[in-house]
Amino acid sequence: MYPESIKNIIDCLKDLPGIGEKTAERLAFALIGFSKEKLTSFSDAIIAVRDKLTNCEICGNISEKNICNICEDKNRNSKIIFVVEKAKDIALFEKINIFNGKYHVLGGLISPLEGIGPEDINIDKLLTRIDSEGTEELVLALKPSIEGETTMQYIKKVLENKNIKITRIATGIPIGTDIEYIDSMTLEFAFEGRKDI
Amino acid sequence: MYPESIKNIIDCLKDLPGIGEKTAERLAFALIGFSKEKLTSFSDAIIAVRDKLTNCEICGNISEKNICNICEDKNRNSKIIFVVEKAKDIALFEKINIFNGKYHVLGGLISPLEGIGPEDINIDKLLTRIDSEGTEELVLALKPSIEGETTMQYIKKVLENKNIKITRIATGIPIGTDIEYIDSMTLEFAFEGRKDI
Numbered sequence: 001m002y003p004e005s006i007k008n009i010i011d012c013l014k015d016l017p018g019i020g021e022k023t024a025e026r027l028a029f030a031l032i033g034f035s036k037e038k039l040t041s042f043s044d045a046i047i048a049v050r051d052k053l054t055n056c057e058i059c060g061n062i063s064e065k066n067i068c069n070i071c072e073d074k075n076r077n078s079k080i081i082f083v084v085e086k087a088k089d090i091a092l093f094e095k096i097n098i099f100n101g102k103y104h105v106l107g108g109l110i111s112p113l114e115g116i117g118p119e120d121i122n123i124d125k126l127l128t129r130i131d132s133e134g135t136e137e138l139v140l141a142l143k144p145s146i147e148g149e150t151t152m153q154y155i156k157k158v159l160e161n162k163n164i165k166i167t168r169i170a171t172g173i174p175i176g177t178d179i180e181y182i183d184s185m186t187l188e189f190a191f192e193g194r195k196d197i
Numbered sequence: 198m199y200p201e202s203i204k205n206i207i208d209c210l211k212d213l214p215g216i217g218e219k220t221a222e223r224l225a226f227a228l229i230g231f232s233k234e235k236l237t238s239f240s241d242a243i244i245a246v247r248d249k250l251t252n253c254e255i256c257g258n259i260s261e262k263n264i265c266n267i268c269e270d271k272n273r274n275s276k277i278i279f280v281v282e283k284a285k286d287i288a289l290f291e292k293i294n295i296f297n298g299k300y301h302v303l304g305g306l307i308s309p310l311e312g313i314g315p316e317d318i319n320i321d322k323l324l325t326r327i328d329s330e331g332t333e334e335l336v337l338a339l340k341p342s343i344e345g346e347t348t349m350q351y352i353k354k355v356l357e358n359k360n361i362k363i364t365r366i367a368t369g370i371p372i373g374t375d376i377e378y379i380d381s382m383t384l385e386f387a388f389e390g391r392k393d394i
Contacts, residue, residue, distance in 0.1 A: 005242070009246050031246050032259060034246075040247065
């Protein structure tokens, strides 16, 4: 019923996560109301995502250069590496501005159920980095899920003979959340991770 | 902190209605994960919105041709015109498939407060159509708001000397909505529009 061009843009928008038919229609009509200049910029921005972005050769971060800004930054402490699942996670930690080390993006988590093994994620390069960069601490900032735990245990195991401190970020109750909504496993972690006040 | 290409796509996405910073970031990273082919289609779809869409010369509907499919359709009853505010509204009525007449898009509503008068919306062309197409009924499918009511009253007034039936779609309580959430003006309309059961 819609003209082809409207159908196509609705279909493209529906490919985005969390965008259903109705939202896609609403966004499509918003786009139709955009100026020609704005539509050109939008299309150009998508083409730039297609053509300019690559993964940093060292850490796997998304970057416009072969080596990302963080890996290139000589002022950052290269002795400590934050291990994250996705490149987007780097942005989250960078925003809170508490960490001045380097990052390493695994690009996934080990999941025997889904057939994802250690060889399918970016672990080999992490091991090489640890040797070549003389890493002293590895902070595992992975999701506390079966896959996250499996991946953390795997990394701990392959590094057990190396003299390197391995930590994980705390699992517990998020600020502002009522304890009644917290699952029992998180409560257990929160109890084990209790601190003196 | 993000590379330029990520910043740009986030900015473009943020221009869409209901998309804030966080959602824009989430969508941008989803786009980064798209295949090159998908990104090309997406960009092409936006360019098609920019270059191919126009407004139907007769009714104002969004169309790829000068005359839209509905206006061109000889099987539709041209004696009855559904008057809507926005082109998107046509799609809503077409979906429920209850109406086989023609449409007319005003492209806005009269709003003295915002300085929008009858001359700023697509009413003149409606009057010409009524004469040339021999319209017998005008169904006003406008938002029941001050602007909608003003526009409906204006249309009624300019057509008072013509032999044409003017109706408006019912104002009342939407299906599934608890009456306690309904404003008093809607309740008044619902009462006035009561029907025998």
